[in-house]
Amino acid sequence: MKEPDAGGQIRPPSPQSPQTGAGPARADGQPPRGELPPPGQYPPPGQYPPPGYPADGSQYGGYPYGYAPPQPTNGMALASFIVSLVSLFSCPLLGGVAVYLGRRSREEIRRTGQQGDGLAQAGVIIGWCGVGFGVLMALFMVVYFGFIITMLNSSTAGF
Template sequence: MKEPDAGGQIRPPSPQTGTGPVPADGQPPRGELPPPGQYPPPGHPGGEYPYGGYQYGYAAPQPTNSMALASFIVSLVSLFSCPLLGGISVYLGRRARDEIRRTGQQGDGLAQAGVIIGWCGVGFGVLLALFMVAYLGFFIVLVDRSTAGY
């Protein structure tokens, strides 16, 4: 028994082959084989790729620059433990930004943040050093005055 086509109707047999009418796309009706020696062209039955053609995948993103990441981490350490490490962070951040411009890697924001936070760490270290010098100077003057009276 013949299967119904997409519209739900059964096709009558064709007088040439006895297998039914040949559709416009050159493919035999569903469930039937083509006549001997006549095979359909390879590929998708419609002649086109489904869903608008072959789609390429996304390009892999560039990796993050390791010097930019190191600059950011060292700058955070400089804020919380040793402010003098900010200079290393500034150096790493500037070199990372140059390398990122040259290679197209990711991480320019990390490098810029490392430079900015590194300069903040250097400034904090300088202020801390000035405070310590002023405090020690005040303490020495205070001790000198108290010992001079004896």
């Protein structure tokens, strides 16, 4: 709500745009102060461009005001994901390494704000799947070789 001035009157808003702070167009044909000229038009020679307008005249500069460059992806999260895939397809014992890397990287991501939380979480989940697969393979091998040893003992006992 607008505050009344000293005389108790509420004044109408000024003719400036609330988003850019620019007023009506200037008489010399230049864009209002603080606004960018249309694409392809440069400021007159010898004058500095208005704030926000790239100094070299290009239309695309770095990141616009108010935007930060994206954070890099956490390397440990990527390593966790890769090691978890290796553990799933070739060496299930590496699943524990993937789980460790994934947990450490998630802590680091929370602390630093880097990208890669999804990779770290996938590394932890796939790593646990690799560990479970390794345990099942070990149990299968124990049962299999136990069965073979039992069969060999029973067949030699008859002689």
